Amino acid sequence: MVLHFEIWALVIALLLALQHPVLVNSQNLTCNSDDFAGLNGFINGLESPIDGWSTANSSCCDWVGVKCDPSSGRVVKLELPKKRLTGNLTDSLFNLVHLQTLNLSHNFLKGPLPVSVFHLPNLQFLDLSSNEIIGDLPVSINLPALQELDISDNSFTGFLPSGLCVNSTEISYLRLAVNNFTGNIPPxxxxxxxxxHLCVASNFLTGDIPEFLFRLPKLRELALQDNGFTTITGFGNSSRSNRLVRLDVSSNRLSGSIPDVFLDFPNLSYFAAQSNRLSGVIPPSLSSSPAISSLNLRNNSLGGLIDFDCLKMVNLTSLDLGTNNFSGTIPEKLASCRKLKALNLARNRLRGQIPESFKNFESLSYLSLSNCSFINLSSSLKxxxxxxxxxVLVLTMNFHTEQLPSDDDLQFKSLKALVIANCRLTGSVPLWLNGLTDLQLLDLSWNELTGTIPAFLGDFKSLFYLDLSNNSLSGEIPKNLTELPSLISRDISLQEPAPDFPFFTKRNSSGSRLILRYNQIMSFPPSIDLSSNLLTGPIWPEFGILKKLHVLDLKHNNLSGTIPSSLSGMRSIETLDLSYNSLTGTIPPSLVNLSFLSKFSVAFNNLSGSVPNGGQFPTFANSSYEGNRGLCTGGRAVYPCERTTLPELTPRKTKKNIGKVVGMAIGICFGTLILLGLVFMVVVRSTGRQEVDPEIEDSYNDDDKNDEFESQVVLFNSSSEWLSIDDVLKSTNSFDQSNIIGCGGFGLVFKATLPGNQKVAIKKLSGDCGQVDREFQAEVETLSRAQHPNLVLLQGYCKYKKERLLIYSFMENGSLDYWLHEKxxxxxxxxxxxxxxxxxxxxRGLAYLHQSCEPHILHRDIKSSNILLDENFEAHLADFGLARLILPYDTHVTTDLVGTLGYIPPEYGQASVASYKGDVYSFGVVLLELLTGKRPMDMCKPKGxxxxxxxxxQMKTEKRENEVIDSFIFNKEHASEMLSVLEIAFACLKESPKLRPTTQDLLSWLDNVGGLETS
Structure with a gap:
């Protein structure tokens, strides 16, 4: 028996050895004349030749990407992916009647697709994905041998081809995603x-999701997300033999209830239907499906009781029911889903207590129960x-007016993030927190806690985000908060993967009503926020050793003493707010060394002396210094240093009398100021703790009798003949916080719909505009002439009272930062x-600003949040040129030096001026973001x-470039392109500005990825 096996193995080996030379030698065959004519016509339709192709050589079987059948000599494969091909496809491909595989994916082919491509009788695999092909597909597709078709990521229009499966009966893989198809899915x-596999995601399909799709006997993956489907009634009456494993119908317009048909899908493990308009209850067949491992129904209008049969749902690991209308209590039996790792029930109408059975959740890692009406916090924590x-445990906006438990026996051995904010809890910061040795994030803000801040908080080795703001905590700031290792140098890291839903919603620290959403702990900036309490004592000089701290907010307390000059050691600080305290002395000149400082305030203290005149200080608004009668700020701010002295007294007054008069005047003024200050502090403290931030109250309803100029709305190149200020106010609901869609250094951005149903974004400029009306108008009109498809176009402006508003095109898909780091x-x-x-x-947009626009414009703040995406995910640069509209001391974005931490060129720290090569450096950082999927600065990552x-x-030095590429996009097929773009990024990030490329170089390189020559 063994001998027979060896003989057969030898025979097989010999056959394989003989076969391989035959395949190689077959490539020396002379081309069939029809095939040669077909390939010759194909290359004639291109705008540039293909390397390795020569029409003078009739042996086309030797050409790159061409494979011939060794017996017949006919062309059977044409594979030229990622060859940077440009031009149009021609009908000559019809000559390749023996062609089995055609792969021209990831090129720049354009124009309509010739009908002849759909009449190749032997074609089995057709991949034209990621090109720029336009036009409609033919109704009749005559490809009887077709097995796989991928035309995704093009610009096809019209209806889906109804004749596809009539003639191509053996097709198994069909991707039509990311196009502009309309209409229904044909029967x-x-x-x-x-x-x-069927994927028609990201089109403009409408109507019903048809029943026949769910009766396809071999269908395993069905992706219908990001369309306009309205009903899911066709989901029912399907065969029990259905093999469907993944179903995604998210981000449509589905309404009505979810059909109770999931028993017909015994293999369905992934079901996503978030962001629709679904109502009713979760059907029993879904809430008891044994195969489901991931279920996402977030952001719908589902209601009723939560009722899952976890004895049957043995594979459920992720459940997201957030932002719905579920009511009642959490069922005890939910804890029987033993494999559940991530659970989101936030923003529902749930009440009652957290079930006792939750203690049986052995695998649960992420739990968010915020914005409900739960009670008995003590029991819940136990x-x-x-x-x-x-x-991660998030319990925000529950347990209202209860007491924060002080039980010493509470222990959370693995907890890294604890959020119990905005609950109006009483009590004190509990001692049991001392046992949370792995804690990285603690948020107990917006409660009514009293007592002192416990010193043990400074002992946490990994704590980098502490928010105890808006309580009534007293005493001194514990000195050992200045010793938090993770804010000095210690590296911390999250090993757990982030959940597929937002656990955190956080009020923007800038003071706006903008709500920030975070999917993971590492998204939070390293912060210490102790604002709006009753803290006394000094600001410790040792805060200066917290080199990794981004936010230090101590406003609205009773802190005294001087501002330590050592705070200049906080090298990463972006926000430093010491306003509304009782600080004395001067502002230390050493703070000019805080290169990344973008928000600074010492308003309403007792400071004196001159404001430093270097670093970022010339960029801060007057409001950063107001309320300090002894403080002067040169010749430009509220209290100039060159003040008018008291009138000279008559000669009869002696020096002693002068002293008495001055003393009495000072005494009276000082007493009055103290009285007014006490009244002011009472008012401020009573209003400063309101949930609705008063700082952004509508200023448009005030009756200003001293308007500097007449209200005026100007639109550029608009079909609207006239637009009133009332139209602007109405379109934003008087700039209501619910319309805020963004917040940046230049002000808040509001979504608006103007008359005629035109969507726009209106930016309300922060700070004082430095120009008079005529200058402001001239500057805005200059910016409006910057017209390019990759810029966010300035459509108009509005001057109303003292406000300046800019009207921009609306970008449907938000910012690149949102897609890479938040969504x-x-x-x-x-x-x-x-x-x-x-x-x-x-x-393209940046090159236009630098080289084609007149006058040329420096952007000064290139970053992923300033790259906005329209409905087709086309990139548009935002916020260009705005520094020219704002006085340098009224925004942290100056006319010379600007930027955001992580994007700022190294030379900007050497008192240089902003430059075109500085924009290039920042663009290089954006390229790294696109390649890695990571933020420029991340405090939660390991060392380096x-x-x-x-x-x-460092990874490049170690020859490990492949490892930096985002796992969501990395594959061998695209590896060379990604590494080429990585080299382009390195060229942008060179230390010397002179060695960086121009934007024209970058435009050429990126349009021909792989053509970069590096030194």
Whole structure:
């Protein structure tokens, strides 16, 4: 028996050895004349030749990407992906009648697709994805041998081809995603009996999701997200033999109830239906499905009781029911879902207590129950402490007016983030927190806690975010808060993967009503926020050793003493707010060394002397210094240093009398100021703790009798003949906080719909505009002439009272920063082709500003949050040129030096002026973001990984470039393109500005990825 096996093995080996030379030698065959004519016609349609092709050589079987059948000599494969091909496809491909595989994906082919491509009788695999092909597909597609078709990421229009499965009966893989198809899914798709994968995501399809799709006997993956489907009634009456594993119908317009048909899908493990308009209850067949592992129904109008049969749902690991209308209590049996790792029930109408059974959640890692009406916090914590793997616990806006438990026996061994904010809890900061040795984030803000801040908080080795603001805590700031290792140098890291839903919603620290959403702990900036309490004592000089701290907020307390000059050691600080205290002395000149400081306030203290006149200080508004009668700020601010002295007294007055008069005047003024100050502090403290921030109250309703100028709305190149200020106010609901869609250094951005249903974004400029009306108008009109497809166009402006408003085109998909770092599925949605396209669009816009626009414009703040995406994910640069509209001391973005931490060129720290090469450096950081999916600065990464640039350079030094690429996009097929873009990024990030490329160089390189020559 063994001998027979060896003989057969030898025979097989000989056959394989003989076969391989035959395949190689077959490539020396002379081309069939029809095939040669077809390939010759194909290359004639291109705008540039293909390397390795020569029409003078009739042996086309030797050409790159061409494979011939060794027996017949006919062309059977044409594979030229990622060859940077440009031009149009021609009908000559019809000559390749023996062609089995055609792969021209990831090129720049354009124009309509010739009908002849759909009449190749032997074609089995057709991949034209990631090109720029336009036009409609033919109704009749005659490809009887077709098995796989991918035309995703193009610009096809019209209806889906109804005849596809009529003639291509064996097709198993069909991707039509990211196009502009409209209409319904044709009923003929129900004839695709061999179809296993169907993706029509990100189109403009409407109508019903048809029943016949769910009766396809071999279908395993169905992706219908990001369309306009309205009903899911066709989901029912399907065969029990259905093999469907993944179903995504998220981000549509589905309404009505979810059909109770999930027993017909015994293999369905992933079901996503978030961001629709679904109502009713969760059907029993879904809430008891044994195969489901991930269920996302967030952001709908589902209601009723939460009722899951976890004895059957043995594979459920992720459950997101957030932002719905579920009511009642959490059922005890939910804890029987033993494999559940992530649970989000936030923003529902749930009440009652957290069930006792939750202590049986052995795998639970993330739990968010915020914005409900739960009671009995003490019991809840005693129960949840038994979850051994609980990492993140968010209980915000529950347990109203209860007492924060002080039980010493509470223990959470694995907890890294604890958020119990905005509950109006009484009591004190409990001692049991001392046992949370792995704590990284603690938020007990917006409660009514009293007592002192416990010193043990400074002993946490990993704590980098502490928010105890808006309480009534007293005493001194514990000195050992200045010794938090993670804010000095210690590296911390989250090992757990982030959940697929937002656990955190956080009020923006800038004072606006903008709500920030975070999917993971590492998104939070390293912060200490002790504002709006009753703290006394000094600001410790040792705060200066916290080199990694980004935010220090101590406003609205009773702190005294001087501002330590050692605070200049906080090298990463972006926000330093010491306002509304009782500080004395001067502002230390050493603070000019805080290069990243973007928000600074010492308002309403007892400071004196001159404001430093270097670093970022010339960029801060007058409001940063007001309320300090002894403080002077040169010749430009509220209290100039060159003040008028008291009138000279008559000669009869002696020096002693003068002293008495001055003393009495000072005494009276000082007493009056103290009285007014006490009244002011009472008013401020009573209003400063309100949930609705008063700082952004509508200023447009005030009756200003001293208007500097007449209200005026000017639109550029608009079909609207006239627009009134009332139209602007109405379109934003008088600039109500619910319309805020962004917040930046230049002010808040509001979404608005003007008459005629025109969507726009209106930016309300912060600070004082330095020009008079005529200058402001001239500057705005200059910016309006910057017209390019990759810029956010300035459509008009409005002057109302003392406010200046800019009207921009509305970008449907928000910012690149949102998709890369905030949106739960953003990184997976932006594949490599999309990211490269965004980079190419952004550099086109920047090159226009630098070289074509008259006058040329420096951007000064290139970053991912200033790259906005329209409905087709085209990139548009925002906020260009705005520094020219604002006085340098009224915004942290100056006319010379600007930037955001992580994007700022190294030369900007040497008192240089902003430059075109500085914009290039910042663009290089954006390229790294696109490649890695990581933020430029991340405090939660291991050593060397906090600073993205340093980490990537180190990985390159170690020859590990492949490892820096985002796992969501990395594959061997695109590896060379990604590494080429990485080299382009390195060129942008060179230390010397002179060695960096121009934007024109970058435009050429990115349009021809892979053509960069590095030195």
């Amino acid at each position: 003929q798709f129900g004839d695709c009996s061999f179809l296993e 129960i949840l402490q038994h979850c051994p793997n609980l990492t 739960s599925d953003g990184r997976s949605t932006l594949d490599w082709t999309a990211r490269l396209h965004i980079a190419q669009g952004a550099i 990984g906090r600073d993205l640039i340093s980490w990537v350079i």
